[in-house]
Amino acid sequence: MTYTIEGNTGSWEVVVGLEVHAQVITQSKLFSGAATAFGAAPNSQVSFVDAAFPGMLPVVNAEAVAQAVRTGLGLRAHINLVSRFDRKNYFYADLPSGYQISQFEKPIVGAGVIEIELADGSTKQIGVTRLHLEQDAGKSLHDQHPAKSYVDLNRSGVALMEIVSEPDIRSPEEAGAYVKKLRAILRYLGTCDGNMEEGSLRADVNVSVRKHGEPYRTRCEIKNVNSVRFVMQAVEAEAARQVDLWESGGTVQQETRLFDSARGVTRPMRSKEDAHDYRYFPDPDLLPLVLDEAWVADLASKLPELPDEKRARFIADLGLTPYDAGVLVADQAAAAYFETVAKGRDAKQAANWIMGDLFAVLNRTGHSIEDSPVPAPALGQLLDLIADSTINGKIAKSVFEAMVETGDGPEAIVAARGLRQVTDTGAIDAAVDAVLAANPDKVADYKAGKDKMFGFFVGQIMKSLAGKGNPALVNASLKQRLG
Amino acid sequence: MSLDPATVRRIAKLARIRVDEAQVPQLQAELNGILGWIEQLNEVNVDGVEPLTGGLTMAAPLRVDAVTDGGIAEAVLANAPDRADDYFAVPKVVE
Amino acid sequence: MISLSLAQARAALRARQMSARELTTAYLGAIEALNPQLNAYVLVTPEVALAHADAADAALARGAARPLTGIPLAIKDLFCTKGTRTTAGSKILENFVPPYESTVTANLLRDGAVFLGKANLDEFAMGSSNMTSAFGAVANPWTRLGDNRPLVPGGSSGGSAAAVAAHLALGATATDTGGSIRQPASFCGIVGIKPTYGRCSRWGVVAFASSLDQAGPLARTVEDAAILLGSMAGHDPKDSTSANVPVPDFAAACARGVKGLRIGVPREYRSDGMPPEIEALWLQGQQWLREQGATIVDVSLPHTKYALATYYIVAPAEASSNLARYDGVRFGLRVDGGDLGELYENTRAAGFGAEVKRRVLIGTYVLSAGYYDAYNLKAQKVRALILKDFTDAFEHCDALLTPTAPSAAFGQGEKMDDPVTMYLNDVFTVPANMAGTPGLSVPAGLDAQGLPLGLQVLGRPFDEETVFAVGAALERAAGFSAVPRILAK
Ligand SMILES: [Mg+2]
């Protein structure tokens, strides 16, 4: 199921590499003590360093370094004990110093890998080229005044990790899966909140196309794509554009483009620098970043369990299918919810309830799993009531709905509504007898070989017991009477 | 290596310094004079030498992650040639 | 009163023989009389000075004297001073009022100093003559015998040096990227020290070339310079390149003497074109130190010749990036244009002077794609060799003795024909910036035209104490007491 674009001249392969900018979770900025919180009043989280006033100097935030190392470890990447900050020089309204402090030649993290899971259940390894630390720019607002842009430097200097992938991605689906997986890893690590709406995670998508077996052709970079869906759409749209261009005798120009999500197309950026010449050189205000090996080892020892490990454990120890395990670990909160429910219970049953009933309710009510109307311990209690035969599975569904509506625990609902299972064999036998007596023709049919009449009888008996009959006892009684 | 007029114009553009056409020949001569004099470094054998990039050969100090700055929008904006409310204002930038 | 040294004035203040207000008022009067002629100050701040002086008098009355209580100083206009305009000698900052105080000036204020005003300088500290200031040239208080034409004070700290030499301040802050403290000290007949890179914080000092810039004092005596450096220096967590080492008692080191010290004389500093008077003074200096018990040793700094060319890659490259922030958006001059790009180009064309533009363009070029390795990487490697030269030389000696500058002060407008001729002024001072080592210039004699000449002492990193000891020994032997004629009037 390789992804190809069928053109007039044959089929084309898509080649994608991603540069993801992830905002590092820290209290203060990469090189200054100003705050990083989202949504503050304009220029209220700006120090003179962030605004590049004369004589201001950067000092490295230790936590930003630790977060980058944690992320590198989470990507199973090489940690460079000596790295360096370089200046990337260009003029822009929201780049106060005229250069971005980044890491060019010697990044803090080298090569790593991300394993993505695809809809058909297969997995694929996507290479990570490098991860480096750099500062974010400020933000320009273009819609406040007819002739002016307004500049807010609150973001200026916030720590970013730029995570660069190898061009190993071959379809929109893989691109989406890569971003999702990377985001899950960052969230597990607590190094980036992954909030794409607030810009905490942005992807630059590099797309080219080629005929099978060809070397790479010219790529275009689609800047700042801010949702997983848009990443997938941007790959699709850009690849189609390039195929059309090549096939109509044109040539793809290396350029930066923007994805217009309203129209579903990419377009060239108009304002990009005439000449790209960033004049990188080591920042003379900063000395080399030197990490202590023992400190890195300590961070490694304190790393949380990551999605891949958790998924493997759910499969091996808890008996989940790879698909179910994958769905549950994709979101750290869902995995934690599942673990609470599954502890000491039937894990497969817990997974089914969460992925079925619970996810449906969350979808319907717009809640996240963190503020689920049914907390994990309550769902656990519900499963306990099924397990100890207090209620049957069917009644459990209605108890669950009542839990969503009322917020009450399952025991209270079962008690208040009299939903306890009928296990009194006398009452069951009586109900069986009454149903059989009322349907002599159907009894005759059954005896004549119409086996499926059995189900009809069960339904009628359960109905007369208001759904509360113990299914096993009802079956046993019925079987006995029908001989 | 010697600069031609086009290169003088290109680096002036990169440096965002307007250079009028009439200034180009003199700038070209001055810059080439300096660059020609710098050529003497070609005499130096630097095989196997590790570059020295800074004034000190130690490691960058790290600071504790705490909010110790900011909240000074008025001071940050006080010198601005053009401000609009609490923003710096510039001629409209088209993306 | 204004002829006292800093150490003498400090004693007189503490003995309550005069008040800080009296001393400050005397200096403000001298500035009023001579500054129109010298242009050493770009801004005089009498209100600030008198407020500082009154605070000093109050402290003295309380018996709470700090090392510089009541001492009037000139502040090079490269140091940001909170609430006081700071221009870096550039039109692009002509209206900039910093909302913060540089660490070095804050240290001086902590120690009780009085700020008289902001001293003129070459624009963004780029120059060796003070001819590049947007606020006009500075005249050296010294003139040639029988010739009243104005001479340059050297640069870039020319205003600071002229102010100290003309008794318009007891001392001054200065900065040295390629010789900007030592060469003006030599031209103006005063003492200046560029300490080890990392000794003084660069925070709040308008940057020229970050890996070379170092702040230091200008003063009339070696001891005065030591007292000032003691207050200016110290670790600053806001500057990542600030060294976390203790500040020794520099002033005490001045009295150490040189007995038993090995003083290296680098043979590569002997150039064919060296004026005989400077060569003679250098030999005289060696003799003075020998007479006080030092041993003179011949040493080699083989890459000396290449230091200046290396400097003219490294410094412009860093400057081109450091000066990118002057874009007309957040502070400073703005010259509008049709769009943001034109605004940048117009602002920077109008705001920067010719020398700054030249260096920014050179720096942009040597960093640009395809040239980085040929220029910048090569320069970094030669820089490593220069550092190794010094490291090797200091295996054999405790300090080095050289001339400070290849000439005495020259006339305003001279050496302006081509930039390289001007650059050659720094040939003896630049190697110490490349290596980060401390260097001091001490006035040692007059040339035939009656102009002061300085000798330079270079030391091991963070061993300013030996540098001061050697400088004080030269000062004692030279007995330099000449003053510019402007003071005799
Ligand atoms: Mg990118």
Ligand SMILES: [Zn+2]
């Ligand atoms: Zn980036």
